[in-house]
Amino acid sequence: ESPVGRMLTGWDDIPLQVSGVYRDWGEESTINTDFIVSLSTLLENHWGGLGWKGGDSWFDYILVKEGTDLEVLNRKIMEVIEANVPPTDDFSLKASAIPLRDVYRGQESVxxxxxxxxxxxxxxxxxxxxxxxxxxxxxxxxxxxxxxxxxxxxxxxxxxxxxxxxxxxxxxxxxxxxxxxxxxxxxxxxxxxxxxxxxxxxxxxxxxxxxxxxxxxxxxxxxxxxxxxxxxxxxxxxxxxxxxxxxxxxxxxxxxxxxxxxxxxxxxxxxxxxxxxxDLDPGYEPDNVVCITRSNDGKEHREALMKVYASLPYVDQVAIGSMPPGYGYSGEFVRDDHGSPLFSSRYDNWNNKDFAELMGFRLLHGRYPEAIDGSEAVINQEFSRLMGWKDDDAVGRQFRISDQNVTVCGIIKDFITGTLYQEQQPYMAMTEDNGWSQRFFLKLKEPFGQSYASLMADEKELMEGASNFSCVSLGTQYRQTxxxxxxxxxxxxxxxxxxxxxxxxxxxxxxxxxxxxxxxxxxxxxxxxxxxxxxxxxxxxxxxxxxxxxxxxxxxxxxxxxxxxxxxxxxxxxxxxxxxxxxxxxxxxxxxxxxxxxxxxxxxxxxxxxxxxx
Incomplete structure (x- = not known):
């Protein structure tokens, strides 16, 4: 039976119609996607048509004509960029094209x-x-x-x-x-x-x-x-x-x-x-913590699941967040009063301060954010350093992201936002009830192995038979990194x-x-x-x-x-x-x-x- 024309559901509740089938990429490819969605569909449905304003970049794939000189092509790409986005003392854009075969073997670690x-x-x-x-x-x-x-x-x-x-x-x-x-x-x-x-x-x-x-x-x-x-x-x-x-x-x-x-x-x-x-202290406590990811079914359903998880005898704490530490975060430009970008900070959303307490973040000054409109943020020490602030003098100061002014309400100790292959990154977190925080974080009781097995056994009942359930141990994930x-x-x-x-x-x-x-x-x-x-x-x-x-x-x-x-x-x-x-x-x-x-x-x-x- 041909899948063309059939409808797919379950991916962030976006209705997708199958328009075609492509051959697998193969075992030696760095591209391992299972399906492809147009960028316009993603922007319109996933981000509500707001577009992407973060500090990350897209990967584009170009089929060049035979005999194309990549050096000439890259020079022309930069000419177009510099003509449309002139570099300043604080900000510049750079793009380059490399052969697909060099994507993996060109990595420094490889x-x-x-x-x-x-x-x-x-x-x-x-x-x-x-x-x-x-x-x-x-x-x-x-x-x-x-x-x-x-x-x-x-x-x-x-x-x-x-x-x-x-x-x-x-x-x-x-x-x-x-x-x-x-x-x-x-x-x-x-x-x-x-x-x-x-x-x-x-x-x-x-x-x-x-x-x-x-x-x-x-x-x-x-x-x-x-x-x-x-x-x-x-x-x-x-x-x-x-x-x-x-x-x-x-x-x-x-x-x-x-x-x-x-x-x-x-x-x-x-x-x-x-x-x-x-043995290095990552700046948070991943042991005995699991992250459960599922599609977002709304605030009422999330709160109902929170109560169910909290009632389980092998669960010690429950919180909701957007991303677990160590996975890397989305980027967001921090701007000055004139709107010019200063640097790209890692960006996170919490449901409330329970997430920070469950993960074991170390609050150095101030408090965790309480406003749910994104007007308050807690930052790490690296963020404060890049802003030119002292840790004990940063609380109460303001910075700007997109079109919004944000007040610093607290500073947490630096932690590993990505991996130890990267330098320490700036980090900011807010409490916003905008649907982004859709991952459940559970701190399980000892013995962890037995508690984890009990959670897996209860998966079908807890998730109501949903097939898009995934549960990851943060301690295991940290070691596998x-x-x-x-x-x-x-x-x-x-x-x-x-x-x-x-x-x-x-x-x-x-x-x-x-x-x-x-x-x-x-x-x-x-x-x-x-x-x-x-x-x-x-x-x-x-x-x-x-x-x-x-x-x-x-x-x-x-x-x-x-x-x-x-x-x-x-x-x-x-x-x-x-x-x-x-x-x-x-x-x-x-x-x-x-x-x-x-x-x-x-x-x-x-x-x-x-x-x-x-």
């Missing part, structure tokens, strides 16, 4: 996360490949005779090169199988953090990513050891080979330690910032664990080679009276000589990257610098403990075992 994760992924990839090179070169002294035997049997450099290249390729293939298993196990997390549709993420048109990773890994991990092993002379089969060039291995060890320190520093920074955000930070923390933690594991494997290979190469030296030192502690100190000193500058380098790099990532927040944890320092110290302790543990066995060994073959 670009920041993309750059940071790309850098970390590349770091893990390179460290992993270099770790394989380190292990291969560390095995050089043990495999030299085998290479010599192959060459005595007729193998040339090309054969030896191909032998190690194929060996590396087999290991990479096994790694891909294991990676596929990890992707399958972590597919739910991947859907939440990387891509909504996991099947699309690994589709054929994105296989070039996997191919690029394989080629880069093979290029680093296979070519370097293959070239080194293919150059071993045949004479190595007749004598004991002792590799004395340590620069290669020390350089690779430096990269691993620096990478481990970098990831550890970033992890400490992200954890500190995340917990600081979660920073879900991307939690996901980023999990990614960094995963990367840090992987890099720590890889670095320990590389350190183990290096130490095993050192013990093999220096076994005679250690035995001779012990015969001449060296203690186990002295032997351990000697070996660990060479490791720490590489580790200390590497950890310092990695910690500084983590500070630089972390500073870039932290720019998206308006507040930062005060303990972040100490977290970088603590992370570096812990990294050095781990390296020292691992080196000591790997040296202990050789240091305690009977010297005769190492000298019997001499």
């Amino acid at each position: 670009r920041m996360s993309t750059w940071t994760l790309s850098f970390l992924a590349t770091l893990i990839l390179i460290v992993t490949a270099l770790n394989y090179v380190l292990l291969s070169l560390s095995a050089l002294s043990r495999r030299a005779k085998a290479i010599g035997v192959h060459k005595c049997s007729g193998a040339g450099r090309g054969t030896i090169f191909a032998m190690f290249a194929i060996e590396t390729l087999i290991i990479i293939a096994v790694g891909l199988v294991f990676a596929a298993f990890c992707f399958y196990v972590a597919r739910r997390f991947a859907q939440e953090s990387i891509y909504d549709n996991f099947a699309a993420y690994i589709s054929a048109d994105r296989l070039w990513v996997v191919a690029g990773v394989v080629v880069l890994t093979f290029g680093i991990a296979a070519l370097i050891p293959s070239v080194v092993f293919s150059k071993i002379p045949v004479s190595q089969v007749f004598r004991r080979f002792v590799e004395k060039k340590h620069r290669w291995k020390h350089s690779l060890l430096f990269v691993e330690f620096a990478g481990m320190s970098l990831m550890g520093g970033l992890l400490a920074m992200v954890i500190a910032q995340y917990h600081y955000i979660m 920073y879900h991307s930070v939690e996901v980023f923390r999990t990614m960094i933690m995963t990367g840090a664990i992987i890099l720590l594991f890889i670095s320990m494997i590389g350190l183990f290979g290096y130490m095993r080679d050192e013990m093999h190469r220096r076994s005679r030296e250690i035995a001779i030192r012990k015969v001449n009276g060296a203690s186990t502690a002295e032997v351990i100190e000697m070996i660990c000193r060479s490791v720490m000589t590489v580790a200390i500058p590497a950890v310092i380098f990695g910690s500084v790099a983590a500070w630089l990257i972390g500073r870039y990532w932290l720019e998206q927040f308006s507040v930062q944890a005060p303990s972040i610098t100490a977290m970088y320092l603590l992370s570096g110290i812990i990294t050095l302790i781990l390296i020292a403990l691992a080196s000591t543990g790997m040296t202990l066995r050789t240091a305690n060994e009977n010297p005769s075992k190492s000298l019997r073959s001499e």
Whole structure:
């Protein structure tokens, strides 16, 4: 049955007739609307034909002709704006056109996360490949005779090169199988953090990513050891080979330690910032508060529902408001006496002061507004600052919005009107009975989970079967606002664990080679009276000589990257610098403990075992 011509009801009681059906936008689009209403219909019915006079902007979509120069187009747009709305010292308008594909990836937070994760992924990839090179070169002294035997049997450099290249390729293939298993196990997390549709993420048109990773890994991990092993002379089969060039291995060890320190520093920074955000006082009390949204059925019906909600045994307080804190508010220009806009303030409507008390706003001076004609307003500290007033001197002053003078009756403490990704915004609130305040705010009793479940169970009866009922926990909503930070923390933690594991494997290979190469030296030192502690100190000193500058380098790099990532927040944890320092110290302790543990066995060994073959 065709929906064209059918009537839709329920959206703010505006009668809508279906004029057509359009194709879904798709999962990769930032436009996810379910229906489209003309702007004239919206203005006429939703705002009573008054139009929009707030301090917000509209998004317009332009289909440009092929070959259009956006720079020229934007210049002409600004020429039209400046000709009709000339800029002043206090006010100016700006508009620009950008490709639709850049709307999402052009966002500062998206670009920041993309750059940071790309850098970390590349770091893990390179460290992993270099770790394989380190292990291969560390095995050089043990495999030299085998290479010599192959060459005595007729193998040339090309054969030896191909032998190690194929060996590396087999290991990479096994790694891909294991990676596929990890992707399958972590597919739910991947859907939440990387891509909504996991099947699309690994589709054929994105296989070039996997191919690029394989080629880069093979290029680093296979070519370097293959070239080194293919150059071993045949004479190595007749004598004991002792590799004395340590620069290669020390350089690779430096990269691993620096990478481990970098990831550890970033992890400490992200954890500190995340917990600081979660523990930060938002300026209101979202815990145990739920917001119920429904269409506006008039004052009498709202008051009747208020009484019903207040009578429920699991409800502590009830109030009506237009918007919950943390969702962002509509804008309204604050103007001077001549009507010129000063700044755009966030704008809110309360039904009465019960809303402020339920949300836990902190009243600093004066009182909450009582007049219902919009002539009184309570403002926050930022609003007072932008007006050039002192907090204790703002009560009784006036400002102008649209065509109305408003008197300040009280000042509340600044609270998070939007998110911590934004600077503190000015805020004003009035008590107006104009139908805008249509959301019910309920403070539920403890235990919250049980009270919330009871409310959901009573939904059908309370809402009289209405289908446009929505109930949101403000505490949950506040935490979900920073879900991307939690996901980023999990990614960094995963990367840090992987890099720590890889670095320990590389350190183990290096130490095993050192013990093999220096076994005679250690035995001779012990015969001449060296203690186990002295032997351990000697070996660990060479490791720490590489580790200390590497950890310092990695910690500084983590500070630089972390500073870039932290720019998206308006507040930062005060303990972040100490977290970088603590992370570096812990990294050095781990390296020292691992080196000591790997040296202990050789240091305690009977010297005769190492000298019997001499």
